[in-house]
Amino acid sequence: MKKYDFIIAGGGMAGLSLAYYLSLSPLRDRSILILDKETKSRNDRTWCFWEDKDGPFESILFRKWNTVEFFGTTFNGLLDIGDYQYKMLRGIDFYAFMKNHLAQFPSIEFRQVTVNRVKDTPQGGFVIADDEPYIADFVFDSTHALKLNRPENHNLWQHFKGWTISTEKPCFDVEKPCMMDFRVDQQGDCRFLYILPFDERTALVEYTIFNNQLLSDEQYETALLTYIDRFVDTGGYSVQETEFGIIPMSDEPTNERPGKHVVRIGTAGGYTKPSTGYTFQRTQRYLQEIVQNLVAEGKPKRHKPWIRRVFKRFLDSVLLNVLEYRRHPADDIFTRLYERNPPVQIFRFLDEDTTFAEDLKIMTTVPLGAFTIAALDVFRKRIFPGLVRKPPVS
């Protein structure tokens, strides 16, 4: 059996990004096998993220904006995002770019197979896919399905349904995407719409919820219909494309290194920011770090000061606790955050680039009572996991 240097199980966002960074590094001639059950030829998702400089996918961005709109409880308006740009990348463009780029490297192979098993062995990372065995020095696995159900943790979902609509009347301002619009019935949860305009008559309108209960298709669609009828003067519209997604918002520890030769990456590696669901940019950062360490030390590890990581994760847990136990209306929390802090600072905070002092300053702008109770509850849940009070179900 041929032994590869690297096997990438799952050639989606994280797997292809990892292959890309390897191909740009001194490891570009190493043998790499990418396994995925799909051909990745559908526009199955859209990624949005912010950046304050050009990033690796600048040439394939579908749109980018210099400002974003926000509709909250006591504050509406355009956010000054400074040097940041809000960027949108379509899945289909990302997959095509990656396939094109990686095809230049004869040492990179693709196989369309279903991965049945990934295992660490003394000889290397071992994979069974469509009953065939494969082995490599390291297996990077993004196919592992997370099971997040520990009661002492907070396990919410970010779930959303979106329509790309084409309207009769010109009704979108192409310079103004709406990042969060809370003018929808919250029903005790965190619910908002966002709008990404492509031109005056076309936009992706997405209904998003943070809670612990998925909706029926009909419920997402009713919310989209109601919002569009109420707030967008379309003159009539048709739905061109539909997007649906579920992203874990959880502080349950994930096992990023299940073995010496196996590394989980992307959502499977716990790369999602628990309190926001944003995964794209963190995955890019973490994978670049892994490749740097592979080049420098031959080991796929990530560094981060321990205390800082624990504190950031604690802040995530506190917000999740507030949301899960409905300690304060979520629309008001996000409104306060964007109204009372420079939006640039919130972006840095969500990227985990703020200092301890900056984090504390931001924390003074949230409802202190609710967040203090939540912080105490996070400790209590960790210390007495048997005494966990069930969160309300939506």
Ligand SMILES: Cc1cc2nc3c(=O)[nH]c(=O)nc-3n(C[C@H](O)[C@H](O)[C@H](O)COP(=O)(O)OP(=O)(O)OC[C@H]3O[C@@H](n4cnc5c(N)ncnc54)[C@H](O)[C@@H]3O)c2cc1C
């Ligand atoms: C619709 C949608 C929109 C999103 N929008 C954003 C956003 O705007 N911003 C953001 O930061 N994050 C967003 N996310 C979250 C996150 O960025 C994406 O889910 C991202 O694709 C995760 O990357 P990944 O590589 O971990 O998983 P994926 O991209 O899903 O890749 C996993 C790959 O593994 C393959 N696979 C799975 N099981 C097997 C198997 N058994 N055998 C073989 N292959 C297998 C799949 O076919 C897939 O190609 C979104 C998620 C969704 C679903």
